[in-house]
Amino acid sequence: MKISFNIIYNQYYKQIYGFIYKLTxxxxxxxxxxxxxxxxxxxxxxxxxxxxxxxxxLYKCAFNKFINTNKKSKPMQLISNMGEFDNxxxxxxxxEIFRDEKRRIITNALSKMSSKEQILLNLYNEEFSxxxxxxxxxxxxTSVGKTLSRVIEKLxxxxxxxxxxELLEQRNII
Amino acid sequence: xxNCLNKEILFNYxxxxxxSKQIIEIKEHLDNCESCQHTLYLIINEIxxxxxxxxxxxxxxxxIPEFRISKNQLYKKKKLEYGQILSWAASICLLIxxxxxxxxxxxxxxxxxxxxxxxxxxxxxxDAFNNQSISITxxxxxxxxxxxxxxxx
Numbered sequence: 001m002k003i004s005f006n007i008i009y010n011q012y013y014k015q016i017y018g019f020i021y022k023l024t025x026x027x028x029x030x031x032x033x034x035x036x037x038x039x040x041x042x043x044x045x046x047x048x049x050x051x052x053x054x055x056x057x058l059y060k061c062a063f064n065k066f067i068n069t070n071k072k073s074k075p076m077q078l079i080s081n082m083g084e085f086d087n088x089x090x091x092x093x094x095x096e097i098f099r100d101e102k103r104r105i106i107t108n109a110l111s112k113m114s115s116k117e118q119i120l121l122n123l124y125n126e127e128f129s130x131x132x133x134x135x136x137x138x139x140x141x142t143s144v145g146k147t148l149s150r151v152i153e154k155l156x157x158x159x160x161x162x163x164x165x166e167l168l169e170q171r172n173i174i
Numbered sequence: 175x176x177n178c179l180n181k182e183i184l185f186n187y188x189x190x191x192x193x194s195k196q197i198i199e200i201k202e203h204l205d206n207c208e209s210c211q212h213t214l215y216l217i218i219n220e221i222x223x224x225x226x227x228x229x230x231x232x233x234x235x236x237x238i239p240e241f242r243i244s245k246n247q248l249y250k251k252k253k254l255e256y257g258q259i260l261s262w263a264a265s266i267c268l269l270i271x272x273x274x275x276x277x278x279x280x281x282x283x284x285x286x287x288x289x290x291x292x293x294x295x296x297x298x299x300x301d302a303f304n305n306q307s308i309s310i311t312x313x314x315x316x317x318x319x320x321x322x323x324x325x326x327x
Contacts, residue, residue, distance in 0.1 A: 006241070013238045021233040031239070038241055106227045125228045130191050149185035149217070156220035159227055 005045055008054055009038055016058055019122055023066055023115070025107060033069060037061045059128070060136045063119055070115055105166065109158035117151045124148055179203060184214050188221075 021030040051057035134141040312321040
């Protein structure tokens with residue numbers, strides 16, 4: 001039992017960590033939540049048996065933990081956690097500025113969306129099927145496509161708008 | 175062109191989450207409709223922006239930390255289980271007390287059927303008035319009922 005858990009842990013840690021990180025934008029919070037998710041899996045495996053679809057089970061657990069964490073504390077503040085990006089090692093200063101700017105635009109666009117919308121987008125990005133998404137988020141299968149199309153349009157428009165505004169501001173400064 | 179497709183259908187068409195008949199119909203429509211071709215192009219563009227943006231936020235994780243589990247984390251649930259057992263026990267006790275009291279009340283309200291039960295029976299005045307009769311119970315100095323009479327009008 002322990003060997004199979006270790007395999008699952010090593011196989012999915014990065015994916016789950018990435019998924020949570022893109023919602024919290026905090027390394028510490030992400031580590032805590034991911035640790036909690038794998039602890040739940042460990043207990044589940046010890047108590048019963050390995051879930052049939054481990055990947056979907058882990059993401060469902062991640063979704064629940066994230067929602068619970070958001071309920072308990074204040075909503076995750078995206079902009080306040082942006083400082084953590086400074087720690088990433090980048091070769092040149094110009095590239096670093098460009099990357100930070102791009103990240104800021106994306107995170108600002110994401111911050112204008114609800115937690116569920118962000119999760120939906122991330123699940124879609126992780127190549128989950130409509131059926132799996134409907135099971136993880138506990139929504140109707142028929143409404144997945146409709147919601148996704150609306151949310152993707154919203155994010156893309158927001159990113160375009162923010163980029164355009166930034167460009168205008170830069171021109172005004174110059 | 176008439177009967178242009180909406181964004182949702184085109185989105186589902188792109189993800190092949192429609193039945194084969196619908197897919198053929200949409201394909202035929204798209205071949206002849208420039209407006210819908212443009213909408214589909216916009217959808218693909220939006221998907222591309224979304225995916226590249228989300229992938230841009232991927233964290234830089236160099237090493238997977240070791241999974242550690244402490245005894246406290248494992249015993250946490252046992253405490254919860256004890257709590258659950260206690261609450262179940264308390265609710266069962268309350269249920270027993272309530273059911274005993276209710277049963278006693280039902281027995282107490284039953285009318286007497288023999289001489290012995292006459293002494294136990296405490297008449298209800300409302301009942302007596304309804305039946306146009308009055309019942310009287312006499313008690314001795316020790317508080318024991320010695321006589322019970324029902325006077326009917």
